[in-house]
Amino acid sequence: AQSVTQPDIHITVxxxxxxxxxxxxxxxxTPYLFWYVQxxxxxxxLLLKYFSGDTLVQGIKGFEAEFKRSQSSFNLRKxxxxxxxxxxYFCAVGGRSGGYQKVTFGTGTKLxxxx
Amino acid sequence: xxVISQKPSRDxxxxxxxxxxxxxxxxxxxxxxxxxxxxxxxxxxIATANQGSEATYESGFVIDKFxxxxxxLTFSTLTVSNMSPExxxxxLCSVGGLAGGSSYNEQxxxxxxxxxxx
Numbered sequence: 001a002q003s004v005t006q007p008d009i010h011i012t013v014x015x016x017x018x019x020x021x022x023x024x025x026x027x028x029x030t031p032y033l034f035w036y037v038q039x040x041x042x043x044x045x046l047l048l049k050y051f052s053g054d055t056l057v058q059g060i061k062g063f064e065a066e067f068k069r070s071q072s073s074f075n076l077r078k079x080x081x082x083x084x085x086x087x088x089y090f091c092a093v094g095g096r097s098g099g100y101q102k103v104t105f106g107t108g109t110k111l112x113x114x115x
Numbered sequence: 116x117x118v119i120s121q122k123p124s125r126d127x128x129x130x131x132x133x134x135x136x137x138x139x140x141x142x143x144x145x146x147x148x149x150x151x152x153x154x155x156x157x158x159x160x161i162a163t164a165n166q167g168s169e170a171t172y173e174s175g176f177v178i179d180k181f182x183x184x185x186x187x188l189t190f191s192t193l194t195v196s197n198m199s200p201e202x203x204x205x206x207l208c209s210v211g212g213l214a215g216g217s218s219y220n221e222q223x224x225x226x227x228x229x230x231x232x233x
Contacts, residue, residue, distance in 0.1 A: 034221070043207055043224040044158075046116075090157065103222060105158045 002027045004093050004106035012112040013081050021076040021109050023091030032094040033074040034103070035065055039087045047089075050074060061085070086113045117142050119225035121208055127231045128198055135194045136228045138208030143188035145212025148222065149181070152205040161206075164191040198232045205229050 003026045013019055025031060032051055036044040048059025055067040065076045074091060088110045094103040118141040128134050138147065147164040161181055162170040170183035185191040195202050208225040 032221075036224075041229075043119075043226040044209075046221070046223065049221060102160065107157045 002031065002093050002095065002104050004091050004104055006091055006106035006109050008109045010110045010112070012114060015083050015113050015115055016080050019078045019081045021089050023074045023076065023106060024072050025074060025093040026072065027093055030069065033067060034092040035059065035076050036090045036092060037087050038090065044090065081113055083113045086111055117144060117210055117223050119208060119210060119223060121225040121228050123228060124226065125229040127233065129233055130199055132198055133194055133196045134198065134230060135192050136206055138191045138225055140189045140210050144210040146210060147185060147191045148209045149183060149193045150207040150209060152207060158207065195230065200232045203230060203232045
């Protein structure tokens, strides 16, 4: 069965500092991978996705993520964090073999940004 | 992407009553899903809403408790029946399989319905 691990429940960074959120997945083949962001009281917004090709994917709001097959990881990065980035971030994995495959979400990482 | 709206955005309900949540999409989509997000938790898939047929429920969720309708390709409802305080949660609608999209797995979420049961 597929699964996602986000080892950091809560991260605090200073505004302007760099950010890396960790995500490890378990899946039998190359999966689809996603990062979503949820601001307080809001639904989830898709930040970026990896399906195939270049393993470094660019997303919205200046985020990027790198797929590393050897490490089963898909870490999210941002070079300079803004106060508006404070939110909860979810990594998700989905199957890719024909038709719909269930998407599994990680437990989330809550990001706090301090001035 | 798609624009997804949910009604109501929040509600406070009494134990034993039922609430129906509506999800409307601005374009036709193949897949519609309902998730629950309990306080401080991640998302748990309740069911896949199938157009013109019965929803497909995940383990631990049953139709009697969470009846779902999907009369067309742009609309779905989720009812939370005979509510108890344990049903207090955020309920999220999502869609996948957009025309021109990359895959069914790429999902877009509504703003959610925050339910409190007293």
